[in-house]
Amino acid sequence: MNAPSLLSIRNVAKSFGKNSVLRNISLEIAEGEFLTILGESGSGKTTLLRIIAGFESATSGEIWMGGERLDPLPPYRRRVNTVFQQYALFPHLSVADNVGYGLKVANLSRTEISTRVEQALAMVKMTARANAKPSQISGGQQQRVALARALVNRPRLLLLDEPLSALDANLRRQMQVELKSLQREVGITFVFVTHDQEEAMVMSDRIALLRMGELEQVASPREIYNRPATAYTAQFIGHTNLLQAQVQDGVARCQSLAWKVSLPDGPALFSLRPENVRFASGDGVRIRGTVQQQAFHGATDLLRIDCGEGLVLSMRAASRENWTGKVELQFQPEDAIPVRASQERT
Amino acid sequence: MFSRAYRAAITVPPLLWVAVFLLVPYALLLCYSFWSVSSFQTIVHSWNWENYRELFRVDAYWQTLLRSMWIAARVMFFSLLLGYPLAYYLSFYAGRRKELLYQMVIIPLWVSYLVRAYAWKTILGSDGVLNTLLQYVHLTQHPLDFLLYSPFAVVLTLTHIYTPFAFLPIYASLEHIPRNLVEASQDLGASPLQTFWRVVFPLSIPGVVAGATFAFVLSLGDFLAPLLLGGPSGIMISNIVVSLFGAAYNWPLGAAISFCMLLLVLALLFLSENLEKKWSFR
Numbered sequence: 001m002n003a004p005s006l007l008s009i010r011n012v013a014k015s016f017g018k019n020s021v022l023r024n025i026s027l028e029i030a031e032g033e034f035l036t037i038l039g040e041s042g043s044g045k046t047t048l049l050r051i052i053a054g055f056e057s058a059t060s061g062e063i064w065m066g067g068e069r070l071d072p073l074p075p076y077r078r079r080v081n082t083v084f085q086q087y088a089l090f091p092h093l094s095v096a097d098n099v100g101y102g103l104k105v106a107n108l109s110r111t112e113i114s115t116r117v118e119q120a121l122a123m124v125k126m127t128a129r130a131n132a133k134p135s136q137i138s139g140g141q142q143q144r145v146a147l148a149r150a151l152v153n154r155p156r157l158l159l160l161d162e163p164l165s166a167l168d169a170n171l172r173r174q175m176q177v178e179l180k181s182l183q184r185e186v187g188i189t190f191v192f193v194t195h196d197q198e199e200a201m202v203m204s205d206r207i208a209l210l211r212m213g214e215l216e217q218v219a220s221p222r223e224i225y226n227r228p229a230t231a232y233t234a235q236f237i238g239h240t241n242l243l244q245a246q247v248q249d250g251v252a253r254c255q256s257l258a259w260k261v262s263l264p265d266g267p268a269l270f271s272l273r274p275e276n277v278r279f280a281s282g283d284g285v286r287i288r289g290t291v292q293q294q295a296f297h298g299a300t301d302l303l304r305i306d307c308g309e310g311l312v313l314s315m316r317a318a319s320r321e322n323w324t325g326k327v328e329l330q331f332q333p334e335d336a337i338p339v340r341a342s343q344e345r346t
Numbered sequence: 347m348f349s350r351a352y353r354a355a356i357t358v359p360p361l362l363w364v365a366v367f368l369l370v371p372y373a374l375l376l377c378y379s380f381w382s383v384s385s386f387q388t389i390v391h392s393w394n395w396e397n398y399r400e401l402f403r404v405d406a407y408w409q410t411l412l413r414s415m416w417i418a419a420r421v422m423f424f425s426l427l428l429g430y431p432l433a434y435y436l437s438f439y440a441g442r443r444k445e446l447l448y449q450m451v452i453i454p455l456w457v458s459y460l461v462r463a464y465a466w467k468t469i470l471g472s473d474g475v476l477n478t479l480l481q482y483v484h485l486t487q488h489p490l491d492f493l494l495y496s497p498f499a500v501v502l503t504l505t506h507i508y509t510p511f512a513f514l515p516i517y518a519s520l521e522h523i524p525r526n527l528v529e530a531s532q533d534l535g536a537s538p539l540q541t542f543w544r545v546v547f548p549l550s551i552p553g554v555v556a557g558a559t560f561a562f563v564l565s566l567g568d569f570l571a572p573l574l575l576g577g578p579s580g581i582m583i584s585n586i587v588v589s590l591f592g593a594a595y596n597w598p599l600g601a602a603i604s605f606c607m608l609l610l611v612l613a614l615l616f617l618s619e620n621l622e623k624k625w626s627f628r
Contacts, residue, residue, distance in 0.1 A: 055529055075532040088530035091627035092548045102534035105544070135627060153534065 006031040006189050007052070007070075007157060012061030014047055021047050022213045025061070029157075029191060034183050036192045036200040039210035040236075045193045048210070049159050052191065053082050065156065081150035082159040086166070087142045089134035095145050096121065096130040102153040120152035123182070140171050147179075151186060160192045164199065176202050197237050201225070209233055211342070232342035234271035239302065241277070241313050243270040243336060252336070255311045259285045259333040269339050274302060276335035277315035284330035289313065291323045305329060372608075378601035387595055397602035407586065407603065414582040417501055418566040422512075424505040425561040426554065429512035433553075434546075437520035438528075448517075451510050459507065463574045466503045470494040470575070495577025503575055504565040511564060512557035519553025520546070551625040559618040563611050583607065 007029040014022040022044045029035050039045040050056040052063060054075035063071040070078060081102070089098050097104075100117045108116075121127045124144035129137055134145070143163060150158055164172045164179075180203045183190050194200055200207050201221040209216040209224065209232075216236075217229045228234035231242055245254040247268050252261045254270075261268070280286050289307035300316045303323055307313055315329060380393045401407050436447050454462070469475045472489040480486045492498055523546060531541040569584035576582065583603065590600030 053529075053533060055532075075529070076535050076537055080533075082530070082533045084526050084530060086524075086526060088524065088526040090527060090530070090545060092625070101531070101536070101544070105531075105534065105536040105540050133627065149534065 004031050005029065006033075006066060007191075008064040009048075009052075010062045010064070012048070012051060012058045012063065014044070014051060014056065014059050020213060022051075022058075025215055027208055027215065027218065029189060032187050032189055034180065034190045034192065034203060034205045036194060036204035036207045037210055038194060038197060038200040038207050038236075040195055042212075043210040044213040045195075045210050046161060049082075049161055049191065049193050052157070053080055053159055054078050079156045080159060081153055081155040081157075082161065083143075083146045083150050083163045085161045085163065087134075087146040087163075089142055089145060089149070091134055094131050094133060095126060095137065098134065098145055099149045099152050101149060106153075116152055120148040123151070124148045139166055140175070143167065143175065147182075151188065155188060157189045157191065160190060162194055163192075165194070165196070172199075179203065201237070207237075209236065211236075216342070227337060228271055228339055230340045230342045231269055231271065234337070234339050239274050239314055241272040241274065242339075243272055245270055255307070255309045257285055257287055257311070259336065261333065261336075261338070263338060269341050270336040271339045272313075272331060272336045274314040275300075275316040277305075277313055277329055277331050279317070280328040280330040282330075284332050286328060286330045287311075287313070288326065288328050290326050294323045375601045375604055378598050379605045381598045383596050383598060389597065397599045398606075400599060401602055401606065407583075410581060410586055411583045411603075411606075413497070414566055414584070417497055417504070417580075417582060418562045420501045421504040421508060421565040422558050422562040424501070425509045425512035426516075426558055428505070428509045429557060430516055430554065432509075433513050433517035433520055437517055438546075451513055455510050459570060460574075462507060463503055463571055466499065466506070467494065467575060470499055470502075494575060495580065497576065497580045499575040499577075500571050500580045500582070503571045504568060507571070508561045508564050511560040515556035515560065516550060516553040519550045519556075523549045548625070549627075552622040555618050555621045555625070559614060563614060566611070567607065 005028045007027075009025055009027040009029075012022060012025040013020070025048060037045045037048060047056060051058050051071075054070075054073060058071060061071075062069060065079070070080075090101065093101065096117050099120050100113045103113045103116060117130075118127070121130055124147055126141060126144050126148065129141060134142055137145070143166075146163070160179075164175050167175060176199055179190075192200075192203065204221055206218060206220050207224050208218045211232055217224055217233045219227070219229075224233060225237055228237065228240075234240040234242065243254045243257070245252040245257075245268050246266075247253075247261060247263045248265050250260055250262060251258055252263070252268060252270065278284075287307050289305040291303055292306040292312065293304040295302040296319065297316075299319055301319045301323060303315050303317055305313045305315060305327060307329075313329065317323065378389075379397055380395070382390045382392060382394065382396055384390050432451065436444055436451075440447055467474070470493040471477070472491060472494065474494070476493060477486075477489040480490065481488075527545055527549070528541055531545045532538070536544060566582075567584055569582060569588055572580045572582040572585050573588075576585075584607075587600050587603050587607075590596045590603070594600075
């Protein structure tokens with residue numbers, strides 16, 4: 001990202017009593033970027049979002065936005081808006097009044113409020129339900145209203161706290177696409193929190209993977225998938241084979257597998273994506289095994305191949321019924337990506 | 347599901363109870379209100395509207411009713427004025443002390459009404475705690491006589507007694523407000539004061555209406571506080587009813603007044619229920 005940095009998170013840590021939730025978080029978020037904070041439940045992703053919004057204060061560290069220090073400001077003085085997980089629409093106000101809320105408390109003129117509310121409702125295709133109460137519209141519609149209510153204030157930064165998790169799968173996929181194109185259209189920086197790695201891959205410019213309160217890796221979806229830095233990242237994003245190998249004189253060995261690497265001697269960990277394991281034909285690292293298990297994934301099947309000596313490899317193969325019997329596999333040495341072991345954290 | 351016999355066994359006793367001890371007495375009361383008393387102090391079973399006419403003809407009756415409503419209105423106002431901030435503080439800011447403070451609001455409800463009324467008597471009397479203190483620090487030369495045996499004493503005592511009744515429904519409605527609405531409001535740029543008036547207060551209106559109704563209705567029918575602390579100027583409508591059923595031995599007129607009060611209270615409850623419905627959104 002070469003765009004100027006909008007939000008700068010510097011060494012942020014947060015603990016509740018003795019319980020340390022975030023440690024040493026430093027992150028630069030660029031102007032106009034779509035950044036996803038990805039993590040399992042309990043990884044601290046929501047806490048980080050709440051610190052940016054101002055609902056929690058960091059135990060230590062600083063947050064800057066466009067050359068101004070953000071963290072001492074109360075939430076209502078930050079040019080940051082949030083789309084809440086449960087939408088948090090005001091039940092006593094109509095859809096239009098919900099959307100106009102931020103403009104009203106900012107004391108804008110009546111005419112300006114109504115034009116901007118109209119635009120915002122049109123943007124999320126909710127003009128027809130402007131006078132409905134939140135309880136009278138569906139979950140997907142509430143989601144759009146929540147989005148309009150945040151965007152109408154033209155924030156510099158929009159925070160989204162798992163906004164799609166309450167929607168069913170179809171609507172969620174549709175909203176992922178809509179949200180992404182909306183973000184391009186308005187050009188506002190989005191910080192999106194989710195536990196769904198697929199969602200993160202589809203929507204983000206960059207993913208910040210959070211694990212037990214620390215950043216594991218921050219990179220574009222493609223890079224994080226193709227070049228995972230740690231074993232945890234490799235396993236959390238997509239499927240992978242983790243190969244525990246021993247390197248000696250430029251050769252990595254794992255059970256009966258051996259391939260050339262340019263790494264110093266010692267133990268090493270490699271991530272090998274199932275789609276990079278193929279049936280043997282031509283050059284590559286080869287191994288024999290028997291099909292142990294087959295899982296149908298639509299266009300492809302995920303096969304588990306037992307290669308003996310406790311080595312089981314996952315591979316992707318064209319979908320067909322009843323993969324069985326003995327097979328010979330191969331992979332290219334450069335597809336085995338060396339990764340750091342993820343430390344145990346408590 | 348449950349058998350018919352089982353359902354009958356659990357529903358009939360309470361229904362009977364309500365019928366025998368509530369509906370029948372009310373029906374009797376209604377009958378009495380249309381009868382009259384002879385000069386020999388016997389009840390004459392001749393149907394007429396005379397008691398109701400009497401009620402509006404004699405100034406003392408409807409003026410006392412108006413005064414009772416005025417006292418009840420003040421009790422309602424002060425109970426809300428005390429109960430709302432207390433409930434708001436407990437619900438939003440008390441944190442760990444919440445449970446303890448809540449119990450402290452509830453405990454006075456266990457103390458006998460009479461004890462609390464007498465307590466105010468010892469505080470407000472002409473040689474009571476308050477007057478003695480005021481004279482001791484030379485704020486006054488003579489005991490202040492408006493403190494006791496006055497509408498002031500009645501309003502003060504009833505406010506003390508009924509504030510928890512106003513507090514409870516307000517507290518319950520505040521507890522029901524999802525906290526992410528408060529966060530959403532702040533997130534959209536509303537200051538804490540704006541958040542209170544635009545989000546918290548509107549959503550607590552059902553509780554306020556319920557609390558106001560409790561305080562008003564309960565104090566409107568009160569007769570002990572005016573009896574003990576009201577003096578001649580602090581008489582309320584229930585005291586008149588008590589004396590009509592007692593010393594004055596005019597049950598029909600007492601019944602007529604009671605019935606008017608009953609209608610008034612029913613109308614208030616109907617109104618408050620509609621207001622609550624109008625302001626609840628879940």
